Amino acid sequence: MTTSKSKIVEMTEAAEPVVSKAAEAAASPLKDGIAKAAAGFEATQAKMKEGVGKAMKTAEELVAFNHANLEAMVKSSQIWVTGVQDLSKHMAAAAQASLDEGMSAFKALSAVKSLKDAFELQSSFARAALEKSLTESGKLTDASFKLTEQALAPIAARVTVAVETFAKTP
Numbered sequence: 001m002t003t004s005k006s007k008i009v010e011m012t013e014a015a016e017p018v019v020s021k022a023a024e025a026a027a028s029p030l031k032d033g034i035a036k037a038a039a040g041f042e043a044t045q046a047k048m049k050e051g052v053g054k055a056m057k058t059a060e061e062l063v064a065f066n067h068a069n070l071e072a073m074v075k076s077s078q079i080w081v082t083g084v085q086d087l088s089k090h091m092a093a094a095a096q097a098s099l100d101e102g103m104s105a106f107k108a109l110s111a112v113k114s115l116k117d118a119f120e121l122q123s124s125f126a127r128a129a130l131e132k133s134l135t136e137s138g139k140l141t142d143a144s145f146k147l148t149e150q151a152l153a154p155i156a157a158r159v160t161v162a163v164e165t166f167a168k169t170p
Helices: 004-110 115-168
Strands: none
Touching (some): 004 115
16 A cells, blocks of 8 residues: 555655756846856956056056156256356356456556547547457357257257157057
8 A cells, every 4th residue: 555655755766857857947047147247247347457467567657758858957057056156156257357348448447648538548448448348248049048958958859759659659
């Protein structure tokens, strides 16, 4: 005699492979989805790492580039200040020499005996002063241009580097 308990056990045993297959069939797409999601996450994480690495490298290059620009500005300023000091010393020396020559001419004028001698002395002094003034102005102009070129050289070099650097950038 078969009891209802044994029939339930038999039915459960018979149904077990079917239920197992059904559960496996239902779980298989879920497992595939999880595997694809994990792979996608890993790929995204790798791309993020790569992007952050590139961004960090770019930031480091930008900092180095700006540091070099700052150094060029400092060097340019140092050249300019030194050059202006030298030009100022030259102008002061020229002014002192001109003052000394003026005093000598005044002393010579005060010692002349005739109006003709005074006129010739004054003409000679004026001509010499004008020639010296033109000569000194030319020297000052040349020195100023040279100083400007020297002071701008570090900045011009950085502009060249910037053009070359940014021309390469895709």
